[in-house]
Amino acid sequence: MRLFHCDQCGHLVFFESVHCVNCGAALAYLPDCDDVGAMAASDADSPVAAPGPLWQRITTKASPSGQRYRMCGNRDQYQACNFAIPADAPFTLCSSCRQTLVLPDLSVTGNTLRWQKLESAKRRLYYTLARLGLHPDLPDWTPHYQFLADVPDQPVMTGHANGLITINIAEADDDERVRRRVALHEPYRTLLGHLRHESGHFFWDKLVRDGGELDSFRQLFGDERESYPQALQNYYANPPGYMQWSAQHVSAYASAHPWEDWAESWAHYLHMVDVLETAASYQTGLTMGEGSPLVTMADPFIQPAPSFEDMVAQWVPVTLLLNSLNRSLGQQDAYPFALSAGALQKLRYVHDIVRRPHPADNPAGNALAQPSAA
Incomplete structure (x- = not known):
């Protein structure tokens, strides 16, 4: 930002x-x-x-x-x-608040604060999508949201279906979110991360499926037609070890199914452009040490857009600085990831898909799609 x-x-x-x-x-x-x-x-x-x-x-x-x-x-x-x-x-x-179709019961103690946190994160997502030219004000290109609370025997599952993103408001409680992160052996779990990930499912429909990119997607991510419920069941029953997923995926969860691989890569790309825009806004120049060249941060939203190689060259030193600053304050790494060549290839694919012209650039000719990814 x-x-x-x-x-x-x-x-x-x-x-x-x-x-x-x-x-x-x-x-x-x-x-x-x-x-x-x-x-x-x-x-x-x-x-x-x-x-x-x-x-x-x-x-x-x-x-x-x-x-x-x-x-x-x-x-x-x-x-x-x-x-x-x-x-x-x-x-x-x-335009951001109108995207939320269902609110939690605000008469319940704590729900107003939870909802405020969710809307704050959603506005950041709105900003990034707009800066990427993804037209969050166009009806056909606007994901919608419902923020729900668990009720007895009816737990709320965070996810995406048919253009509607559901977030369990318990994720807005820091202690509950950390509990879930630890239980699922995740290095990173935030509200903004959830929203970015679920928006990836929405835009898979728009940019990949409806954008004529299924063949190129399957060559890199795999065939999304494999059973999604069975893939998730297998993932949670037998969580992969680091060596099983790290060479080709940005996270362990990305290895569960091609749809999740895309959504995790999409979310990670949105992390990248947001952090790099922030660094560029502070006019930061970074070096990896004595004898290393100075890397100047460039706004990822400028035109013409920076190459993916330039973005990665800036990403490495800025995330090292970010983690070092956190350690200086006694905090865990803010960026607990190491990007392999396979993961970078998928991030490049997201970069290329986002940066090319797409149907939303011609709203008059854009018909309402029927999303299918879960």
Whole structure:
């Protein structure tokens, strides 16, 4: 995630910021111009019969001249969003919050905080997909979400089916998520990681299956037509050892089935572009030590897009620095992975698929697909 600056005072602000800590200006993320704006109340009349006051960006930098906004309806009531909506939009929720179709019961103690954490992670996913040109506002290209809680004899399984991503809200509790990570022998488990992984299943339908890439996919990842339930049953009954999966996969779970291999690789690629954008935003230059060349971080979203080789050359030193900083604070490695040649080949495949033109670039000719991957 890149850095942002307050329009009013120039102070550093962040994607999640709602107020500038330096000057107190109200802040909102403006999806229509991909920027965090400092907002001032507007006395103009609303062009639609929608609740909430109107706001205007303090500066017109990168914003349509005179554009007015309303805050997302989840901001004032729940402190669960910092996106703004164009004033003439016929809805009360922002483009990210409208993707959530089912909320947990917010009358249950703790569920509001769990939901807030999930929405925060989802907004980061929204941002990255938009920066990659995957058009999260187009109906046919928008995954939807339901955030559910376990009920007696009905555990909620996190997963994807037919364009709907389900997340068990228990994952928003740090202690429960760590318990599951340890029980499943996973090195990494986060809300954002879950969302990125499940979005990979959604975009497999769009970019691979419906994008005419099944043959190339099967050559590299294997045949996804093998029984998915049986593959998962085999995986959990006989977890693979490191030497069994590491040469060709980014994680142990990626070895369970070709769909999971893709989803894990997809999530990992989104990790890469987010971290590299952050490093580039800090104008970081890194070296591996005496005699090693200085590696300058480049924004992965610039045009023309950096090559995959350039991204990997930046990725290695920045993740080594990331882990070293964590160890200095007595924390576990933030990036507990070592990418093999086989895993890198699959990440390159994701890179190539994402960076080429796809049907969403021509919305008028894009028919609604019927996703099938679980």
